[in-house]
Amino acid sequence: MSEFTPMSRPQHLPARIAAALSLQIREGALKPGDRLPTELALTRSFAVSRTVVREAIAQLRNEGLIETRQGAGAFVIQRPARHIRLEDGRMEPHAFRDLFQLRLPLEIEAAGLAATHHGPEHLEQLDAALARMAAPEASGDDVMLGDLDFHRAIAAATGNAYFVQFLGAISDRILHTIIDSRARARPEEIGPQVEREHRALRAAIAARDPVAARDAMRAHMLGSAERVALRLQLYG
Structure with a gap:
């Protein structure tokens, strides 16, 4: 999996982290069945708090890209054909x-x-x-x-x-x-x-x-x- 870079305000927001992880999934760096890095690893990679990481994980779960398993972590699931994602970018x-x-x-x-x-x-x-x-x-x-x-x-x-x-x-x-x-x-x-x-x-x-x-x-x-x-x- 590719390395992530720390995010500075306002880019450290959970939606930005979710977009970065989603890109890894779409490009195949993270495949169905793969386990996402731990919360601790993601907080260090993105230089953000665990609260922000947890919100990003929740967004990916809501979008149907991952599932969380009690005590095991978050895992990539097969991407639904009807999944929707807009290209990320700054909103004017x-x-x-x-x-x-x-x-x-x-x-x-x-x-x-x-x-x-x-x-x-x-x-x-x-x-x-x-x-x-x-x-x-x-x-x-x-x-x-x-x-x-x-x-x-x-x-x-x-x-x-x-x-x-x-x-x-x-x-x-x-x-x-x-x-x-x-x-x-x-x-x-x-x-x-x-x-x-x-x-x-x-x-x-x-x-x-x-x-x-x-x-x-x-x-x-x-x-x-x-x-x-x-x-x-x-x-x-």
Whole structure:
């Protein structure tokens, strides 16, 4: 397997590490059945924390590229024919509108399906993501990664693997919007607002109310767009 190079901010984010490992898989340096390097080895190779490595591993698992085995580590699995991955690259601010125009219908539908099909494990994942974001000792990275975790849990709760795969494919772009929105506002302002939106979503999903869940996601997406200075034009 090829050696990795340390990543400097902002490239040390989990999505970048996931992209580097995905490239190894796509190019055959890591083949189905191969074991990924240990967390310790990856933290040393990329010069990042274990928290960041674990998030990257979680993303690869959500994308269907690897599986984790208790006590054994993470292993490459046969790549699904329907796997989705966008070419990695820096996202320019003018592309935010394009991303939100795609996310708006996708995430609204995911919220409605999650309200209908979720299991108790998905509510546990939503609660874990909320706790990660709200923890008093949470770092900026913890808050942002918790935000991604929350949306991944909703995608998983749909019961439709395409939502999980597609969200994984655009998660790096979504992270750019989260970073930008938090750079524009003070944490004490944006934090409570985002938490209210997420908790409204969680409540609607838990109540198995797809209409309320869709409405809550619509409000959250519009709020997210406004936090990066976008006003989306809606139809209907």
